[in-house]
Amino acid sequence: xxxxxxxxxxxxxxxxxxxxxxxxxxxxxxxxxxxxxxxxxxxxxxxxxxxxxxxxxxxxxxxxxxxxxxxxxxxxxxxxxxxxxxxxxxxxxxxxxxxxxxxxxxxxxxxxxxxxxxxxxxxxxxxxxxxxxxxxxxxxxxxxxxxxxxxxxxxxxxxxxxxxxxxxxxxxxxxxxxxxxxxxxxxxxxxxxxxxxxxxxxxxxxxxxxxxxxxxxxxxxxxxxxxxxxxxxxxxxxxxxxxxxxxxxxxxxxxxxxxxxxxx
Amino acid sequence: xxxxxxxxxxxxxxxxxxxxxxxxxxxxxxxxxxxxxxxxxxxxxxxxxxxxxxxxxxxxxxxxxxxxxxxxxxxxxxxxxxxxxxxxxxxxxxxxxxxxxxxxxxxxxxxxxxxxxxxxxxxxxxxxxxxxxxxxxxxxxxxxxxxxxxxxxxxxxxxxxxxxxxxxxxxxxxxxxxxxxxxxxxxxxxxxxxxxxxxxxxxxxxxxxxxxxxxxxxxxxxxxxxxxxxxxxxxxxxxxxxxxxxxxxxxxxxxxxxxxxxxxxxxxxxxxxxxxxxxxxxxxxxxxxxxxxxxxxxxxxxxxxxxxxxxxxxxxxxxxxxxxxxxx
Numbered sequence: 001x002x003x004x005x006x007x008x009x010x011x012x013x014x015x016x017x018x019x020x021x022x023x024x025x026x027x028x029x030x031x032x033x034x035x036x037x038x039x040x041x042x043x044x045x046x047x048x049x050x051x052x053x054x055x056x057x058x059x060x061x062x063x064x065x066x067x068x069x070x071x072x073x074x075x076x077x078x079x080x081x082x083x084x085x086x087x088x089x090x091x092x093x094x095x096x097x098x099x100x101x102x103x104x105x106x107x108x109x110x111x112x113x114x115x116x117x118x119x120x121x122x123x124x125x126x127x128x129x130x131x132x133x134x135x136x137x138x139x140x141x142x143x144x145x146x147x148x149x150x151x152x153x154x155x156x157x158x159x160x161x162x163x164x165x166x167x168x169x170x171x172x173x174x175x176x177x178x179x180x181x182x183x184x185x186x187x188x189x190x191x192x193x194x195x196x197x198x199x200x201x202x203x204x205x206x207x208x209x210x211x212x213x214x215x216x217x218x219x220x221x222x223x224x225x226x227x228x229x230x231x232x233x234x235x236x237x238x239x240x241x242x243x244x245x246x247x248x249x250x251x252x253x254x255x256x257x258x259x260x261x262x263x264x
Numbered sequence: 265x266x267x268x269x270x271x272x273x274x275x276x277x278x279x280x281x282x283x284x285x286x287x288x289x290x291x292x293x294x295x296x297x298x299x300x301x302x303x304x305x306x307x308x309x310x311x312x313x314x315x316x317x318x319x320x321x322x323x324x325x326x327x328x329x330x331x332x333x334x335x336x337x338x339x340x341x342x343x344x345x346x347x348x349x350x351x352x353x354x355x356x357x358x359x360x361x362x363x364x365x366x367x368x369x370x371x372x373x374x375x376x377x378x379x380x381x382x383x384x385x386x387x388x389x390x391x392x393x394x395x396x397x398x399x400x401x402x403x404x405x406x407x408x409x410x411x412x413x414x415x416x417x418x419x420x421x422x423x424x425x426x427x428x429x430x431x432x433x434x435x436x437x438x439x440x441x442x443x444x445x446x447x448x449x450x451x452x453x454x455x456x457x458x459x460x461x462x463x464x465x466x467x468x469x470x471x472x473x474x475x476x477x478x479x480x481x482x483x484x485x486x487x488x489x490x491x492x493x494x495x496x497x498x499x500x501x502x503x504x505x506x507x508x509x510x511x512x513x514x515x516x517x518x519x520x521x522x523x524x525x526x527x528x529x530x531x532x533x534x535x536x537x538x539x540x541x542x543x544x545x546x547x548x549x550x551x552x553x554x555x556x557x558x559x560x561x562x563x564x565x566x567x568x569x570x571x572x573x574x575x576x577x578x579x580x581x582x583x584x585x586x587x588x589x590x591x592x
Binding site (some may be wrong): 017121122128139142160161165171172226230231240242247254 | 581
């Protein structure tokens, strides 16, 4: 099996975020970036499938120069090579524009399977993988919690998460795009040997022309939606914050829960 | 302005969020100077439901696609049925409830139609340049204002709870058949079955007090502070998704969109940031206490009381204070 994994690099969700001076997005200076959580699970799933079937994994990411760090981590974990869509024209796209560029890169080669996370932890459109599938004319499934490749590799048995604690078990023809949900597996850690080997693995940087794309059709220019500003939600009606050291705060809280809220 | 709503149903019952989508679409129509609001209902054997919807809400029409191909949801069937009808009628907006099912196929539908995609809208307002939509970003820590540009149909989904189902205007609409060849709307997969996750051995919905652990707890070996507090309170232990995914607690303890929905008297959220996927499962709680080291965590905005600090210091102190209070 040849498996492509689309990964996004996103701000560390644990990081303290600040809105940029111009208000248009968060301030990315000094911000830590990590591989999007569900994409990490997608990569682990791809590595397991390739190891079992004797194939290879190719990691693909769209983003600025810093994205190379995420791709290198993918290579250190076991991917054979990386593709970086780094032209400025690719950046700032919605799910449709980003999916179009990724699909062009994937369509240049022959893959049996494309895996990606179900949703990015930054903009969270949750549709990029399905757009890739649409361009390739392949079936897709979102929120995938299990993948079993059938003998012969023509079909996969897929577990898809539904609402209210139910899973749907599906049989889907390959090639296909599966958008993996966090928790499908336990991602491995990179070994020192893997990190050293990653340095020699190839990283391609295809241009717009090589992918047959127009700058107007991708990135921000090719998007139907535009984020004009971000702000912290108004928390006026929020919690009464109880100050003091842990002992004091705990005592005040217990008093309030007993006397004010009357729940203890 | 021509607005469509794609209603979600299962086994002949409307999804709870379908009514919220009707309310949102009616609001969008009013804000853009009137226009038509029509609903689409897909399924197999849904004649009774279709009549109920047509007799229940203020809609221009209810366009029904009732066919064995659509009896069970598949992206193949739904995208084919909707593509043909949307392409023919060219509505300005198609509103969906932001459910697991809608997200599964909306982007694909937009891609095939050459339409735009605006998922997870929580509100809209109008300024001099037109409509400005709100949607959560960065795990709900921030709200983005988004503008739509270009020409052609936009597909939009509305987040759970953003519009009140009760505000959907009652009335009636004409019952018509959705345009298109439904026999050609073939499922693109075989559905082998549906199973319950983890068997739901623990019913958290009956708990009066819940202590919920989040990623901030830091590890399976660090759950002791949660267990101690729960023991002091006689509470059930629950968790947000990352705790379950990391294997710190079994899946039947999960609260949120893919877990259980609870409404206890007291909900203590420790180390939970408050992503929408979690909060939809606990926002009905009578009293919410949040303990988090990040004062910007969204959980504080829907809590009654909050303590900003390290839960590994605050929870033991809280456990002690509760034990003291119970001895009085």
